[in-house]
Amino acid sequence: MQPQRLESRVGMGTVCLEYSRHRPYEPIRTISQSTFCFHFNNLHYAQGRNDTFLCYEVNRKDCDSLVSLHQGVFKKEGVDHAELCFLYWFYDQVLKVMSPREEFRITWYMSWSPCFVCAEQVARFLATHHNLSLAIFCSRFYYPNYPQKLCSLIQEGAQVAAMDLPEFKTCWNKFVDNGGQPFRPWKRLHKKFKYQDFKLQKILRPCYILGPSNYSLTLSNVCLTKCLPEMRFLVECCQISLLREEVFYLQFNNSHWVQPVGNHYYRRKPYLCYQLEQPNGQKPLTGCLLSKKGRQHAEILFLEKVRSMQLSQVRITCYLTWSPCPNCAWQLAAFKMDHPDLILRIYASRLYFHWRRAFQKGLCSLWQSGIQVNVMDLPEFTDCWTNFVNPQRPFMPWNKLEKNSWRSQRRLRRIKESWGLQDLVNDFENLQLGPPLP
Template identity: 35%
Template sequence: MEPWRPSPRNPMDRIDPKTFHFQFPNLRYASGRKLCYLCFQVERDYFYYNDSDWGVFRNKVHPRAPCHAEQSFLFWFRDQYPCRDEYYNVTWFLSWSPCPTCAEEVVEFLEEYRNLTLSIFTSRLYYFYNPNYQQGLRKLWDAGVQLDIMSCDEFEYCWDNFVYHKEKRFQKRNLLKDYGFLAAELQEILRNPMDRIDPKTFHFQFPNLRYASGRKLCYLCFQVERDYFYYNDSDWGVFRNKVHPWAPCHAEQCFLSWFRDQYPYRDEDYNVTWFLSWSPCPTCAEEVVEFLEEYRNLTLSIFTSRLYYFWHPSYQEGLCKLWDAGVQLDIMSCDEFEYCWDNFVYHKGKRFQRWNLLKDYDFLAAKLQEILR
């Protein structure tokens, strides 16, 4: 095989301390740092014992066929772990966030390995001001990847596990120089709604199901219509819940935060429609009611695919509070699914097919009517 062609290869065990302190600091602009390092950990539940793998990849800069660190990992992983039906927990610590091409390849990789969870901690954001790079990060987020900026804890973890430190204690030095800016920038990128979602994501996350195991994410497709003087203004997008253990944020909360920032005027007329994969929890229901108190001229319609803990009294009470506040509540039917497909999915001209989207529609519609009655 030609030396420039990417191939599965073994990762490095560790990197030099000077390399770590030069390549990994949180910097807004990092001149002279054209290399990208990827420290990884693969945890596998294999029968009755846990198996773990560690290493470091670096991008390959051959001019005829460059290979990014993320691509090197994907080549290696497919060769090392060919089984698609095992459970894998993968963590990356990156010196640069993925480019749009790598983001696309990671999303395809996650389609192959359905039982794999991926967490990415990045030290810096690659071209964070470029819309294409921002959209790449949102596509990763859409595919279920946990994204965050490396903090002191992650730097110390990398020092202990991926650096030839020769028993020297970790010192953060200038590693956290622009952490605050980068964390806020990433939050802003992910806070803004995605344009659309992938068709496979839609067909996996949105079907009417009584019990939907493995679907811990919640997607919120929204439409905001505004009567502004003598013309109509409309806004569209998709939010997904943030599952960070330190600061979880439900999709509804993401929308409310974004809306208050985007539409600060309380005296205009707004018609808002949500298409949710899961109905709101009691906390989100309370926050929506308070939100409607702020925006007296706003009407909200919620079409939900599934009912979240529909048997639990507090969740039922939350739905009733929304109903009492004037929210229109209904279960997504074929019309709503087709509307979402046309407006919120990267369908690439493919016609809508309902497949198994309406499997438990009758049960859920009757259950919602019973709750509200």
């Protein structure tokens, strides 16, 4: 991150925001419990909630740690929305006072996502002040009628996500006059979060598919290099050393229907096993990642871990229980475009919603970026068993393993043909596990 020069900040409080005059806005310290539960409820249809509440936290970066400076709540003041009120206040009370070499990390918890005007103004503010990083958590998102504005906000370094239970708890503990009472989630909170997260992905879909010259690479950098401090903690929590034999047989089974164990049905979880082969004969690095409910997908955790290693000219093989979702696929593709010397091969046991166009587009973005994608067959299952399971016996194929694999390969081949990519990836189906790098 480049330090902000003093001369670039002179007069930017009003010029950047296109206002010649403004009165100083003062935040409120907390909001009531009823206000929080009414305005931050992540309903599908939030009628009567016309105000936007912005709970903010400003931290100053001190070496490798963060020092808390300010926190409070803004709402609309006159014609100025809460976002602009915060920018005016932040410029007057922080940027004018602190050294221009200071770096700040700002976190917003909002009842509504920014409107298209505010999104544009915040993007311009971030473009002018490069010593800022902004993370925005929204309880609800406006109808996706302004994707280009939100994309421009992300392009300038903002991280945008839907609020889930951890964010609601943080907001409750820091910004609500709760009287010492713990946060009690409202009914179907997580289900509503998944709906809001789906709406966000729909809004940002144009950002993902414009290509590397526009937003796709930028989005990857934002999501993975300007992530919150909790990201490294999540990677460590979701890291698994080895898989148990019964877990491998249950989760990597490529049967179309889930087979019950006894009288109980189990849930197929998204596992990712990776092997990173380094040059010069070094020992390969291996690991297993598991997506946690309501948290980052295993693919995103994998990218965060690989980026922290700062490696190049390596070969990585990934075995997944499910093929990547569109969001993970687009971010994997952006990562590969950022690292053209890296060889990345992905083998999936099963195809995830392969009949939906959005998921097919995600697979296409992987192929177009140079990532080799295929379905696991007997050699891949055997290799995964050998490297990522603590086996007490050789791998014993389950019934119809090769037949199920052939069916999935046929579906994958039809996706390639329907999108005109067969010539580009016609040799992937014959891909074999190669020897170690020299």
